[in-house]
Amino acid sequence: MQNRFFRQLGLVDQERLQSLNVLVSGSNEGIADLIVLFQQLGIAGGKGRIGILCEHHKAPTSVFWKLAFPKSATFSELVTTSENKYVVVDCADSDEWDIHLSLNGSSEHAANLYGRSWGPRALISNEPIAKGQFEHESHPLTPSLRIACASALVETMLTYIGAKNQISVSDAWFTVTCRIETTDTSMAAEYVAGMNGIPMSYQPTSDGLATLARVRVPYPMPGNPYQFINIKKEHQQKQVDLHHNVGLIDWNSMPTELDGLTSVLPVDAVMLGVGGLGSWAAPLLAQQMPSGTLHIVDGDLSIEQHNLNRQVLYNETHVGQAKATVAEQQLKELNANITIVAHEEHLLPGHLNVEEDDESDELIFDLDEDGPGSYLTDALTSSSLYFGCLDNMRARTLLNEAALNFKATMINGGSESVHAIVERLNASEGCMVCRYGRDSAYESEVISCTEEGARPIASIATTTAWAGAMMAALGLIEASELTEQSAPRLQWHKGAVERIQVNSKPPWFNEPCLRHI
Secondary structure, three states, rough: OOOHHHOOOOOOOOOOOOOOOEEEOOOOOHHHHHHHHHHHHOOOOOEEEEEEEEEOOOOOHHHHHHHHHOOOHHHHHHHHHHOOOOOEEEOOOOOOOOOOEEEOOOOOHHHOEEEEEEEEEEEEOOOOOOOOOOOOOOOHHHHHHHHHHHHHHHHHHHOOOOEEOOOOOOOOOEEEEEOOOOOHHHHHHHOOHHHHOEEEEEEEEEEEOOEEEEOOOOOOOOOHHHHOOOOOOOOOOOOOOOOOOOOOOOOOOOOOHHHHHHOOOOHHHEEEOOOOHHHHHHHHHHHHOOOOOEEEOOOOOOOOHHHHHHHOOHHHHOOOOOOHHHHHHHHHHHOOOEEEEEEOOOOOHHHHHHOOHHHHHHHHOOOOOOOOHOOOHHHHHOOOOOEEEEOOHHHHHHHHHHHOOOOOEEEEEEEEEEEEEEEEEEEOOHHHHHHHHHHHHHHOOOOOOOOOOOOOOOHHHHHHHHHHHHHHHHHHHHHHOOOOOOOEEEEOOOOEEEEEOOOHHHHHHHHHHHHHH
């Protein structure tokens, strides 16, 4: 089965999403970001429609609109080429819409759910949100927080319309099962095996008279296994007192230094991974960087169909190509003032100039003699900001070690299914070992979005978009005059955001962090 939405079928009712009739209103940029998320999720991809209530002849400036709809500068142009999937409307008062979302809009048209973001602040509510006291000019964090707000708004919508599964199903597959007429499982394995070396399991039958053998049908599958299971949905909740802060600071809090952030300074940065998180973080960074170099590092040499439900940098035409190369091409179109450099490789201990006779590092990592010969070491030494958009703890810890070696700040992010975390790591705030302990920091498990991974996971764009956007926001703060601004540890769960203030490393780790890792 070739299905770009396969990795989210265990999280949502995809058939419901594809038939959804949803109306969006608000600012052109807010509408644009919502529509991009809708496209990632497959909303209205079947019989459904998306209504757009806006200044439809005005081109949105959202960086993701340019990536998702490069041939449609305005909403009107999108409507003319969409075969009735998108429609511009003049009034919200209609029974044809299942739900109405408003992002950065007014109270002129009644909506079911509202979102508003500006600078470091973002809020979602079931009531109209008045324009904030600070919303008077552009802010470098606004595009990032707008994506974070849109993600929370869409995630809340999934519950509101009853399209979210009550429990996450990480994977589903077809099996071929056969009964072998022998009670000797060793004999059964000798005479019956999976084709092309595919593993087969063997166990006694319930009657004890034979052996039951099963083999998993490999990807691509001949059909959709989720069509044969029914997952209970979350109950539709009455959104009576919905009022969730999803930004860096509370919507109604007193003015802070972050509100006064006016510009971002030139910076050289390394982004390790341009998959689910990096494909959302990189465009936001590229858009706001006044100058400098963004190094894109990813060893994945083939974009796959199932990546497309959450990795916004890529589309159908990119399937089979290397992620770093495509990301470089896409990002170069966004800002001519910065340099984008692609590195089609994995970060290795050798890139940190680790001595080969350092036994402690050799026990943790397998050194690759080809590693130091790449240009990645130069990128690490010349950059002051690292982004860890990775799928395992060991790789994050290695990047953290590089940050400590080369005196850089690391923005760490991680997402899994409906959970995500974003945080900043530097010498004064602690390392991966400080935060997670040595065993967890060096955990080698690689979570995967394919059945070949050690632990396949479900993935959805609302989670990855939020995490990538907040990574970009923390990175932009780090690249500003507010470098010393304390950064919260942000946690996401099904659209709810928790901010945990992290000011220093634990008191029992008083020595330099390089001693820990």
